Amino acid sequence: MKKPALELVARALCRLDGHPENIMFEGKPMWQSFLPNARAALMELQNPTDAMAEVGAKSAHDLVLDVDAHGARTIFAAMIDAALIDGA
Numbered sequence: 001m002k003k004p005a006l007e008l009v010a011r012a013l014c015r016l017d018g019h020p021e022n023i024m025f026e027g028k029p030m031w032q033s034f035l036p037n038a039r040a041a042l043m044e045l046q047n048p049t050d051a052m053a054e055v056g057a058k059s060a061h062d063l064v065l066d067v068d069a070h071g072a073r074t075i076f077a078a079m080i081d082a083a084l085i086d087g088a
Contacts, residue, residue, distance in 0.1 A: 005083035
């Protein structure tokens with residue numbers, strides 16, 4: 001089973017900081033100490049840039065979906081919300 005997005009981001013931040021993901025720290029794998037940073041990063045992405053919204057709208061259009069930039073923003077925000085709710 002694929003890991004939740006929040007966990008994937010936390011693990012990436014842990015590696016970026018030069019730590020082994022699964023080394024134990026305070027009784028838990030080290031990556032778990034990066035969950036607050038991962039959550040903050042995902043929350044910041046809830047409001048995609050204009051360029052991101054336009055690309056999302058174009059991708060939806062290419063898939064024969066009638067989605068404009070506003071619709072793409074809504075879809076993207078819902079996806080990020082799901083990543084935040086999914087947790088670790």
